[in-house]
Structure formats: C-alpha cells, structure tokens
Amino acid sequence: MDQDDEIRKFKMILVAGVAFLFSAYFSWQELKFALWGESAEARVTRTFETAERRRPLLAVEYTFEDQDGRSYSERDDLPTSFSAPGEVVTVQFLPGVEGSSRIEGHSSMASVWVFLACLSWLGYSGFKLYREAREAVHGGPRRRQ
Numbered sequence: 001m002d003q004d005d006e007i008r009k010f011k012m013i014l015v016a017g018v019a020f021l022f023s024a025y026f027s028w029q030e031l032k033f034a035l036w037g038e039s040a041e042a043r044v045t046r047t048f049e050t051a052e053r054r055r056p057l058l059a060v061e062y063t064f065e066d067q068d069g070r071s072y073s074e075r076d077d078l079p080t081s082f083s084a085p086g087e088v089v090t091v092q093f094l095p096g097v098e099g100s101s102r103i104e105g106h107s108s109m110a111s112v113w114v115f116l117a118c119l120s121w122l123g124y125s126g127f128k129l130y131r132e133a134r135e136a137v138h139g140g141p142r143r144r145q
Helices: 003-036 109-138
Strands: 038-052 055-065 071-079 088-093
Touching: 003 109, 038 071, 055 088, 071 088
Parallel strands: none
Antiparallel strands: 038 055, 038 088, 055 071
16 A cells, blocks of 8 residues: 555545544433433523524523522523524523534434444444454464354
8 A cells, every 4th residue: 555545545534533523422412411301491581693603593592490499590592593482482401501402303313323323433444444454463364164
C-alpha cells in the first residue's frame, strides 16, 4: 500500500472516531430519557421565533410541575417544522435535573442511528484488522478441512 492510501484510511478512522464520540454523547442523552425520563403536562407561557447558527427556531417557554410538586419554568427550541403548540403540551424531563425538559417528540434519534452505524463500521473494521493480522502471523487464510 502506498502512503496516500494509508493517510486516507487514517483520516477516515479519525472522522469516524469523532462522529462516534459525538453520537455516543447524544445517544446517551436519549438513553437517559428512555430509562429515567418522566412526562408531565406543561402550560405554554410564551412562543417566539429565534435564530441559532443562522437557522430559524421556534422557542417555546413553558411551566410544569413534577410528581413531587416542584415547579419548573423552562424553554425548548424547536425546528420551525414543528407545528406551533397549543396552550398545553406534554413534556419529557429528568426528575431533579434543572433544564432537562423537552417537548415530547423533540428527540435526537438521528444521533442514535449514527451511533449504531459507527459501531457497526468499527466492528467490521476491527474484524478486517484481526483477519489481516492473523494472515500476517500465520500466513494465508485459514481453511477448514
């Protein structure tokens, strides 16, 4: 193999590693909501348009109470593709964690799919590496008789 091919492979591994780490973080957030998240009815106090990184968002401010009676006033920035909420919305939150709520349906499942794709690619690449190392040590592919 030539040096350019090796550098290209290294860059691919580096990009996949970074994508794996970012998607692992966001997948962990989704897993926390799936395992420990709770739902509550929230009253919408204000909606307005805002911009983040040059893309328009619909900001929704709301208040809700958890099962212990603690009141929270929080905000969720939704893509403009979401329909404007009514006076009452269902929110998901992590009990006892300030700022952890989100409007139901505003999840990051794309990161879970990216995480699974990266995990599959890393597993396949690891298998190929194992096979190449085994051939280098023992010579040729192993055949059953």
